[in-house]
Amino acid sequence: MIVFYADYIANLRALFSELDRHPEQFQTFNVRLELVAGGGLFVYETKRRKGQTDSLYYARSATGANQQISQASAFSAIDRFFALGEFAALTAEAAGGQGADVIDTLFPHCAVNFSYRKKGQPVARSMLMVFVGFNDTADAERYVETSGSSAFVSERPHYTERSYEWK
Template sequence: MTAALFADYVTDLKVLLDEIDSTPENFRSFDLHIDLAHKGLLFVYETRRKLGQTDSIYYARMAKTGANKQVSQKTAYDAVSAFLGLGQFLALSGNFTGADGAEGTTVEGDYPTCAIAFTYRRTGMPKARSMRLIFLGFSTDEAAVAHAERVADTPTLIDMRPFHSDRVWEWK
């Protein structure tokens, strides 16, 4: 299996998320939830806009303590933006069933992992668009390909694009 690479997709997504972060009034509605995990730290960036009102919450959680700490929008988005600025990405297929049929994931914290659930409707758009993907971030194409080769015997990575399943999907 050859894993699909997502650098182009994430580059386009980052442009859209930068706009949501800086000028939410350009959108009629949106619902954005981002969980970014790496090295025992979880950042959550959550914002929604409906009927002209924007509500947001941003927090971080340390794995060791499990305690949540509210952070500024800038701090949370800087972490997300740094992740989205990495060189290459793989995406998880949502199929985390192990050999024994139990649910589980191969994400072990070696690579930054970012789950993004996003629905938006720009002013004037006839209908909303949505996406839901879980990305693994890598600094280079070579690092991404090497990781994909190491886990080639598991069905966890997306291997064809565009990808659509019940759990995760590219734009629809």
């Protein structure tokens, strides 16, 4: 039985929006989101350590080279992905390349590496997962059935060395 992540992504979307709009509320963060959708790649990368913030936002078409884009464009692409109706998460083995046949380029997928500590919080939190996005639960169930369920997370919370929910 595959578990789905619409609720998790809704919370992640809110946190991502907060970080994008109000980074001053965070003591530290290290965020890298890589979205593959429509034959292109969108990357939103930003980090703050010791009061210094470094950011990089770029896109690449299927046939082109990397091209720097604005923060707003990168945010918009990722936010549209997070607005989809349902999500399945790949297991660490599938996300690490052993399940490349599971990822259908017709469905957007996003690697999320998100670590942060808000001001006033005693500890940092981090997560590392790859999500496949779908219009709704019916689409997600059909896709999972045809692609093999062993590539998808089947129990929540999900924790392995190479892929984990918030810790």
